[in-house]
Amino acid sequence: MGNKQGSEFGGIMVRTEKTNYFAGDLVKGNIYLHIIKSGYHGNVVQFSIVGKEKTEWEVSTGKSSTTHRGKNVFYEDSFVINTFLNENLMVGQFVFPFELELPLDLPGSLYHSYGLLASVAYKIKVRIISNSKSINDIKNEQEIIIREPIQEILQASQKKVTANLTTWCCKQQGFCSITAKAEKNLYQSGELVNITYDIDNSNCKLNLEKVDASIMSRLIIQSNSGAQYRQEVKLNSVSQSGIQKGMKLLSSASTGCSLQLVNIKNPTIVLAPSTNGSLVNFQYYVIINPNFEGCTFCSSKPIVEVPITLFTLLPQEDQEPIAQPENWQPKAFQPFLIKSNSINPFNKNSLKKMANPMNS
Template sequence: MGNKHSTEFGGIFIQTSKAYYFPGEIIQGTISLNITKPGYPGRRLYISLTGKEILHGAFDINENSDDEGVLSTNTTTKIIKSEIVLYEFQQPTIPMGQFTTTFTFQLPSNIPGTYNKIHLSGAFERIIYKVKGYVVPTKGYKTMSHIQQIQVREPIYFPEQQIIGDGKVGDNGYCCRQKGSAQITAVTDRNVYRIGEAIRILIEVIDEERYQKPEKIIIQLENITQYKYKDNIETRLKIIAEEQISTTTKKLGSYKVLNQQEVVLFAQLKNHNNNDQYNMIQPSTNGDIIKSQYQIVIRASFGISCCNQSECLELPIQILSSTVLQQQSIQPPLGWNPIQLNDENLQLLASAKQSGTSLHSFSTYQKTLQGRNSYNEQQESQRSIRVGNSVRSIQSLNYQMN
């Protein structure tokens, strides 16, 4: 059904019920054959499911600094590889006619989400999944096949809720002496966003030491990508978006230098263009050789610092794909009236390699993830995740959630 998948003997087409799935979900689909010439020497109709993680080429891992750091590799890791005979014709060649059959299989529950980052250098990082239908002929004949890529979405770690972070952050001044510190409290409106959405953060800053107030507060959306290849592990940090706000001093017991101010970041690069594949950020994923996570980083700036060392508050978030892919509508050839082959349901329960350890920068978040079973047992009214080490009450600083 379509010239792209045809030989002189006819064509084959595979179509799944939709274009994106979650790990553990059941996939249903149809394979169709349109044989227009007798004599094609292939008896077996196959279906396969494959998934791979790929690092290919050379790309900069220190985009936000002057340090040189280039990762160059060609590494591929298998996630899934399954193949099964869907139907076998009784004669040595496929007869003329139109044929169709259905299939069903289940994705493993521990596979990472789809990821496709392309660099200007031509290098790329990918986590891809493909469903393939094909007939293998005897030597000398072209294989009749069709491949459909499917998108696997990383599961949502938690129900939608706020993230509350609070703690004391400081900056080192001249010759690395402590120049100042401030108590920062921040609340995000959610913990899960889609690419391109607004991330709303409510911030309060108090200078409890009363002698050196911060000049500005820096809020960044940061991507942390970890690469594992051969025996090496490299971590790449990239600032996706940044906002800065100046502080004003009001004496309220301590100096409250910022009183519940809202900051909005967008989950996309500033030079984002829908037609520019190099500027597209990718969703969070937790693969074996590619791990990509996001966090909100909040710093207090106290002026010029020779050490370039600064403590910060980190709020981990999850970013999902921006759009729901629509399955392409396939137009059958004229006079399409296929014969239904044996209706067999296939269960391709492929084994998948368990993902490795999480990024060290997300230790607080991972502890929360590990305890999500106990979290679910807590009362339903709890609507936030806490990070940070402050014991100060922050009940007054809160988003109204629907």
């Protein structure tokens, strides 16, 4: 039943009520066990959950190239759902309900494969542990998607930057300050981001010719060796007129703009939510980039980055029902409340000590 890997003795399947969760949610589901043939040496029903990050990218230098890889198992736990008294598993049908409380600090799921690999993924695994070296475990797994919880208070996001400007690398031209503000700090894909900004160019000798406002995404990934790769993508942007030297520009409807939170080159793509892992970090921000007259390439500029968070509401799910075996009349056990523990999840001796034997 439901065991794609198959076994002559039967099958096992895990099915959660949903496939999408927020960190901190309670995951409810069932483990279905269908043993059709006697002689299987094993009586421990094990439940595991694993959260794993993976990264991979290639760097070319001349004729040679180097591939960087990262792997991090940041969340791993395992529990015995049931131990049958008979070490030779009996023929029968069984259902084991379970409830698992997810930690609050889990990074959100992500899969990015455009020219590189950056993934944060979660899997729930179930198996009947075989006590025979010649017989494999009966097992099954299911992937679940986890989103980071919306912990921020809905509020404006604001930042100010002041910079001294020079032309031709050394000629002092005074300083300019820019304060930029996004109307709020939490957004969904497709929403309008309303941006306003103040410019104080009163102590600067250079005209500010134009202001570029953009929404950017920033992906930062790392390898296990410490190498890092950064990818920034301009999602949407607009250019507006600047101001003269010695002037101030206060925020108003005329100095603001509205940019849709979409990839303007591929507007049908739903943007991935922000995530904050150890090897994989994916964030969004608004950037205000001023362009001054003259040669200011070697000069610092008051470039303002205002961070914003992109979140996703979990969908209303309607999973297809499980195709039940003929004459499916399982014995149902009491729900098993899974709580985190520090026992090595792959230590079979520890697993047996955890179990409360129950008659089949």
